[in-house]
Amino acid sequence: MHWPKLSSMYSKRTLSIVLLLILTSLIACKKEETGPLPYYGQTALEGTDTVYHQIIPFSLLDQDSTVVTNASLQGQIYVADFFFTSCPTICPVVKQNMIKIAEAISDNRLAFMAHSIDHRRDSIPRLLSYKQKLELDDRWHLLEVPEDELEELSASYLTAAYEDASAPGGFDHQGNLMLIDWDGHIRSYADGTDREQVDDFIKKIKRLLHEMDHRNE
Amino acid sequence: MRWIIGMSSAILLVSCGPEQSYGEQLYQAQCASCHLSDGSGLRGLYPPLYQTDYLQEHFADLPCIIEQGMEGPILVNGREYDQPMPAIVGFTDADIANLMNYLDDAMLDGKRQFVTPDQVIELRQGCKDSYE
Numbered sequence: 445m446h447w448p449k450l451s452s453m454y455s456k457r458t459l460s461i462v463l464l465l466i467l468t469s470l471i472a473c474k475k476e477e478t479g480p481l482p483y484y485g486q487t488a489l490e491g492t493d494t495v496y497h498q499i500i501p502f503s504l505l506d507q508d509s510t511v512v513t514n515a516s517l518q519g520q521i522y523v524a525d526f527f528f529t530s531c532p533t534i535c536p537v538v539k540q541n542m543i544k545i546a547e548a549i550s551d552n553r554l555a556f557m558a559h560s561i562d563h564r565r566d567s568i569p570r571l572l573s574y575k576q577k578l579e580l581d582d583r584w585h586l587l588e589v590p591e592d593e594l595e596e597l598s599a600s601y602l603t604a605a606y607e608d609a610s611a612p613g614g615f616d617h618q619g620n621l622m623l624i625d626w627d628g629h630i631r632s633y634a635d636g637t638d639r640e641q642v643d644d645f646i647k648k649i650k651r652l653l654h655e656m657d658h659r660n661e
Numbered sequence: 662m663r664w665i666i667g668m669s670s671a672i673l674l675v676s677c678g679p680e681q682s683y684g685e686q687l688y689q690a691q692c693a694s695c696h697l698s699d700g701s702g703l704r705g706l707y708p709p710l711y712q713t714d715y716l717q718e719h720f721a722d723l724p725c726i727i728e729q730g731m732e733g734p735i736l737v738n739g740r741e742y743d744q745p746m747p748a749i750v751g752f753t754d755a756d757i758a759n760l761m762n763y764l765d766d767a768m769l770d771g772k773r774q775f776v777t778p779d780q781v782i783e784l785r786q787g788c789k790d791s792y793e
Contacts, residue, residue, distance in 0.1 A: 532747040536695045540703060577705035577744065613747070 480655050481623075481648055484630040485602055498628040500600040502593070504559075506585040507571040512557070514628055521652055522555040524622045525636060526598055526605040528562035529574045533612045534619040538636035539578065542621065546583065548646050551653055556584040557624075559598075561605045561615050563591045602630060623649060626656060684763025687756055691749050700768045706744055708737040710768045717769060724757050724781050725788035754778040754785070 485497025503513045523545060527535040542556060560566035571586040580586075589597060598605040598617075605617035623632035623645065631652055634645035681689070689698060695707040702709030710716050715737040719726070730748035734741055752760070761776040 530745060530747070533694065536703065536707065540697075543704075574706070579704050 478651065478654070481631040481652055484633065496629045497602075498600075499624060499630070500596060502597060504585075504587040504589060505568060506587050507568060507575050509568055510585075512585050512587060517555060517557075519626065520553050520555045521626060521631075521649070521656065522557050522624050523649070524557040524559065524601055524624055525620065526559045526561050526601075526603060526617050528560050528613065528615055529566050529570060530562065531613050531615070534637050538619040538621070541636050541639070541642045543578065543580075544642065545621075545646055545649065546581070549649055549653075552583065553653060553656065554583060554649065556580075557587060558584065559587045559589050559605075561589060561594055561598075561607075561617060563589065563594070602633075621645060623652060625652060626659075682759070682763055684759035684761075685767070687752075687760045688763055688767075691752075692760075695746070702737075705740070705742065708735070708740075708742040710764065712768065713737050716764070720761070720765070720769070720773065721784055723761050723764070724784045727752060727757060727760075728785065728788060754781040757781045 483496040487497065488495045499514065501514055503511055506512050523542065525538055525542065527538060539558075542558070546554075546556060560571060566588065568588060571588065575584060575586050594605060601620075601622050603618050603620045603622065605615070607614065608616040619636040621634045621636040621642070622630055625631050632645060632648040634641040636642065692710075696702055696710050697707075700709055700711035702711075708715070715735065726746070727749050731746040734743040736742075755778040758776045758778045758781050761781070765771055765773045765776075
């Protein structure tokens with residue numbers, strides 16, 4: 445028995461078209477995974493420039509009483525979340541996942557900004573002890589957020605965090621993780637309780653670091 | 662007739678495979694967020710439950726620990742922990758019995774006698790005002 449030659453069954457032309465299609469789709473997919481990340485939030489036009497949503501100016505104290513501002517994070521990108529140390533429900537899971545991110549990416553240009561929404565109980569010594577118990581490194585800032593700034597700040601991260609006596613632990617908030625770039629733009633989101641989303645988020649952070657390397661080209 | 666019921670329940674059992682026990686479901690829903698799915702704990706913040714001297718020695722305190730939470734420094738397998746555990750509300754006596762049986766099996770040696778809801782009621786009556 446002998447096998448019919450491919451070229452005798454399909455014309456060479458059809459074959460090359462099919463191959464070309466496969467190739468382009470492969471390249472297109474690859475581009476999707478390495479290109480710049482999207483921008484979240486409202487965009488505006490200023491003249492001919494597109495202006496993307498930015499995190500509002502902030503000046504917050506971290507666990508070492510160091511002032512952290514937008515400017516002090518220059519040259520870094522960061523992962524942000526809202527939590528409180530006595531949170532009984534989702535925060536422990538979100539913190540586990542943030543730790544997983546920190547373990548996966550040791551780059552010093554990545555910082556972690558964990559905002560406490562419990563201004564009454566989460567004093568600076570308490571935030572410091574929380575950081576020590578979780579053995580977090582110096583890239584982490586556990587931040588006090590003054591009561592009257594919480595709503596505006598969390599809204600600027602496009603997430604919700606507020607006091608609610610009926611919620612477990614007294615606060616209602618979403619377990620979102622936000623990825624912020626060097627200019628204060630939100631570039632990615634993940635549900636910090638969802639393992640798959642967090643794994644995908646880790647890839648996005650690597651892409652943003654890559655984008656940072658190449659941004660002046 | 663009887664063999665049909667027998668056959669179909671056998672098929673049901675086989676096709677549903679190894680199922681999470683009720684005690685395990687309660688553990689995964691109410692305790693694993695802090696103590697982790699396998700009971701290994703989270704660094705120096707949340708103590709482990711898996712193979713710990715503390716759970717071994719305080720097994721009978723579980724109903725009170727769950728009902729009242731815990732506060733103050735404790736030593737678990739030689740490491741100090743000091744972070745309040747909130748009370749976990751909404752458990753019935755039967756829930757706690759199921760959970761205790763699961764914890765004995767999965768975290769300890771599984772050698773304890775089966776805990777019944779009646780025993781949980783008794784243990785609960787012995788709770789102090791707050792567990793410390």
